[in-house]
Amino acid sequence: MASAGADPPMTASITAKDPYSFDNGSGGKSVTIAKGGSVSFSYPAGGVTSHNVVFDTAQPTMCTDMPATASPAPWSGSCTFESYGTYAFHCGLHGSLMTGTVEVPDPNAPPTDTTTPPPTDTGG
Numbered sequence: 001m002a003s004a005g006a007d008p009p010m011t012a013s014i015t016a017k018d019p020y021s022f023d024n025g026s027g028g029k030s031v032t033i034a035k036g037g038s039v040s041f042s043y044p045a046g047g048v049t050s051h052n053v054v055f056d057t058a059q060p061t062m063c064t065d066m067p068a069t070a071s072p073a074p075w076s077g078s079c080t081f082e083s084y085g086t087y088a089f090h091c092g093l094h095g096s097l098m099t100g101t102v103e104v105p106d107p108n109a110p111p112t113d114t115t116t117p118p119p120t121d122t123g124g
Contacts, residue, residue, distance in 0.1 A: 007107075008034045014100060016043040016051035016091065022100040029100035038080045039102055041066065046074035051098070053079075056088040060102075084109075 012031035015023045022029040031039055043051045050070035065077035070093035081087065084106040091098035 008032045008037070008103075008105060010034050010037040011040070012037070012102075013040040013042070014053075014102075016041070016053075016098075018045060018048040020049075020091070020094045020097040022091075022098060024100075030103065031101075032103040032105060033081060035084055035104050035106075036080070036082055037104070038078050040076065040078045042074075042076035043071070044074050044076070047072055050093050052092045053077075053089050054092040056090065058083075058085050058087045060087060 010033060012033050013025060014029070014031060015025070017023050024031050033039060041053050050072045052067045052070040052075075060079035061082040063077060063079040065075070066079065067075050067077070070091065079102075081102060081104045084104050087102040087104070089100055089102070090096065
């Protein structure tokens with residue numbers, strides 16, 4: 001994830017790992033990129049099981065060299081994201097066991113309030 005106040009990077013990567021995980025290189029399964037950026041996806045190990053990347057609702061603008069079905073062979077590809085939003089994905093073979101997201105934040109969106117309001121004094 002990008003640090004507060006920093007512009008998100010234009011590129012990121014996600015690796016499918018055995019047995020059932022996606023890894024952004026820092027142990028997480030999500031990445032944040034700038035609008036127009038791309039994410040490289042790969043399964044470099046191959047062999048032990050089969051993996052691929054299936055986007056849930058929001059779809060990337062374009063993907064190249066991505067396997068249509070889960071493959072046991074090593075593969076790599078990339079997707080470009082031209083719209084702001086959250087792009088949830090999963091492995092087509094492992095479903096909810098293997099998920100991740102690509103975040104493309106809108107720099108003009110109002111900030112979300114993550115503070116907890118103080119308790120209300122009920123006069124008790």
